[in-house]
Amino acid sequence: MTIQAFSYLAPPIVFGVHSAEKIGEHIARLGASHVLLISDRGLEKAGLVDQLTSWIQKSGFSVTRYTDIEPEPSINNVRACVSFARSAGCDLVVGMGGGSAMDCAKVVAALLGNDGDIMDYLGMNKVPRKGVPTILLPTTAGTGSEIGRGALFHVPERNAKEAVFSAYMLTDLALIDPALGLSAPSSVTAASGLDALCHAIESYTGRAANPLSMPFAELGIQWIYRHLASAVENGSDLTAREGMSLGALYASIALANANTHAVHALAYPLQGYNRIVHGKANGVLLPYILKAISAAAPQRFVQIAGWLGLDTASFSAADAGVAVADAITRLSAQIGIPTKMSALGVARDQLELFTREASQINRLLDNSPLVLASDQIYQIYLEAL
Template sequence: MSTIGYYDFRMPGAVRFGVNALQTLPDEIRQRKAAKIALISDKGVEGAGLVQKVIDLLQPLSIPMTVFTDIKGEPTFALLESTVRNLQREGCDLVVGIGGGSAMDVAKTTAALLDKSDLAAYLSGSAVIESRSVPCILLPTTSGTGAEVTMNAIFGDEEQELKRGLVSQMLLPDVAIIDPMLTVTCPAKVTAASGVDAFTHAIESYVAVRATPMTRMYAEKAMKLFPQHITRAVHHGSNLEARIGMCLVSNLAGISLANAGVGAVHALAYPLGGKYHIEHGVANALLMPYVFEVTGRTCTEQMVHVAKFLQLGDFEEQPHDALDAVVRYLYRLLGELDLPSSLKQLGVDEASLPVLAEQASRVDRLLSNTPYKLTYDKILSIYKKAYAGQ
């Protein structure tokens, strides 16, 4: 049980889950009496035809709409500021975000900042967003980030060559609409990276310092569902049962992440995204076994549970063997899903590892939530092992 005396548990105003849930979007917009809609997405989702699908669905409302899809890869603070300013000039008073984590992070942060004139303090992280007057509706098209149910958004800081997270309750949308049909067109590579990203959220939040009985309940269910669906979702993307399963994994893990937080895997992934623009899900998937080989030593009881959730065996009598079983599973997963297994494969320069380690060692928000004291030297050793590969 948690040693915390009390805790909050936060979610969006509503979470709507199910096949064809997208069709309820017009009703949600009618209720909010919007004068002008901002539809935020990315080039990949636009190319898959999903942006046009939303436009066609909303056309009978006869509400003016501004469409912004200039998101390529992971967004920066500069892109966020430009988006907010442009949509302020357009007079938008409701934001709909459709896409993966990047598009949803831009959408929900834009909604929270549209009514604010001075953005600098919020973008720098020196001020927390404490209010939001613009409604926000999010529709995920991948099963991984859980951004539709979380209170954080991640952006690249180009000057510092790292990623930073903004955290605020105002980043929770009014409505999260999770329609598995929107994920069917997701490419195999993205399905794999985002799917393992969701598992990272589940396992890290399960062992987190701030974990509670409620967050562990969501993380546990996500980890049990994950091995049942991930391989089929990646290698047989049209399988709707697998897509529904992975949408559940992503959503449940996201809720756990939103309330318990994540840890060292994410802390070490941020510098890789900032300097080398490695996709967040790919970085998390690759680093997870290397990090847990170290940090899992202080989570013996939890590792016994995780091994059972993943159907790796019963380690109640030999609890110290559970971590090895979990780590072997995570290494095997990289191969089964055709994900990279070393930093060298991703073009990381070995000479940059000390800089990456120094940057990761400063991500106190996440490292302090990890039940293992990671020093700079230990972080560097993890990067070195991940560079060489298993």
């Protein structure tokens, strides 16, 4: 047998401009009557929470809303939401927002069907049974939360981001309406778009890449690279928003089936200690890590360079990683993402601590095409400083 064995996981997906307006049809199909809508204050101010509420109510369902979700939420934030949800008596959870709101929605839905505290379920497959159904609506093209079975939270006691992973948290519907992203601020579009690009590139270059994840990663890289700058520069450009939503969807499917590796691992300490948002932390590190690991998978970087429109005849395979990294650095500068960690407040005396912490994230580092030793990780941080 020459074809690598693989498994594949993705939830039901509905994609299209204005598809969110028909959310009531999906709630009816799932047999629910009382919806808990989880979102955040920013989307409430932008009017999206009212808009979605009215679409749900028009279909005859009642809605209870919870919008106190913080960016990069802590487990305490989730606990408050779970406590609210348990007293509200809802039979379906709708999560609308970026990764924070959708991750909370997945865990809250799981805890509506299971007793105990979120701390009981941190880790792999510790959720014993499915909770209530969920519908997830991303308003940023990037996190991939609507496709995956994981949810990530800040644990203050350990100053770390930790995940609940369970097949029971795969959503009952990823409802992807690119029009919901029209009001996203350019900084959010830039950071979440670079996160999506990391998902596509890491899943394509990682050891877990497989025959079904790789075509999705390829399409993700192409669509995101083509549309990200336009979506940042003109947020009301619906073609760019659609392109980013589709690119991020491709990347999210690749992510859910082949995972990320070194970029996400090294970005964790930046998020935990300096509270740098996920997409920015990944984006600032991406070019430096690609340069460091590309020698372990040169042909994959030649292919990526071609998808970015680079002239692959003008450099050797050994230099493809540098060419890809330089193209991404130019894109980051164009969309306002810092290309050095010091611009995000990281200090040199933090790098040893960051190196110690990142070195322990084996579930991601083991997926890197080049397994990075501690001194290599320190060197990457130093170059990115």
